Amino acid sequence: AVFVRSENRTNVEYLSQYAGDCRDRIHPVYNPLPMTVRENATVSMKAPIRMLAAGRFVGKKGFDLLLKAAAILGRRGVEFRLTLVGDGPLRHSLEWEVDRLGLPDHVIFEGFLSYDQMDRRFRESDLFVMSSVVMPNGDRDGLPTVILEAMAHCLPVVATDVCGIKEVVISGVTGWLVPPGDPEALAGAVLDAVSDRNRALAMARKGQALVLENFAPAGPLRAMADLFRAATGCATNYPCA
Secondary structure, eight states: OOOEEESSHHHHHHHHTTOGGGGGGEEEOOOOOOOOOOOOOOOOOOSSEEEEEESOSSGGGOHHHHHHHHHHHHHTTOOEEEEEEOOOTTHHHHHHHHHHTTOTTTEEEEEOOOHHHHHHHHHTOSEEEEOOOOOTTSOOOSSOHHHHHHHHTTOOEEEEOOGGGGGTSOBTTTBEEEOTTOHHHHHHHHHHHHHOHHHHHHHHHHHHHHHHHHSSTHHHHHHHHHHHHHHHTOOSSSOOO
16 A cells, blocks of 8 residues: 555554554544534533433443443433434343333434434534444444544533543543443443533533544645655645556
């Protein structure tokens, strides 16, 4: 390969272990985030707390652990509604888990929503939660776009420390970051986030600024164009013939 592009910086460190003398050919270039006009999330933090999670219903998203964390919140007296947006092979097992944990009155399965429909979901939420885990075979998230979308809506974010997530969810600065696979820690972070609305909004604003600065389309697209120009020896700002 003339060059290898990684969607996050954390994977560059991982890939470099296997690249030998070719480490300088690995380049981090973030996925550009569509910059449509958005309204900020309302973030009332009034009971019931409106929690949102979204993604494919597959193992690496850790939705089963999120439900366990939700059960912990319920036992601690937190009034909440958790909306799960998405679909996938684990849909039925997650529905069964909701029943087993006694959460049918707290968890809503929204199904698949289009990009435009998600905008409304972000705006009507108090907190976005990403519960990613690393699977036994190594499968994991890179840097989920849905986290960037939530942050772009100035929505407070609680997430797990998997791969590139820590590059945007900086613990204590732009959000709450906890170890993966720990529902107690996830529930604790949610409790911390909803306990102080002003602090949550201050962190959300920092997260929004970070995303809008680093993921606007012009930056990543220019970085990719530069890599292709360097690879082809093209010295102009236009595609080579």
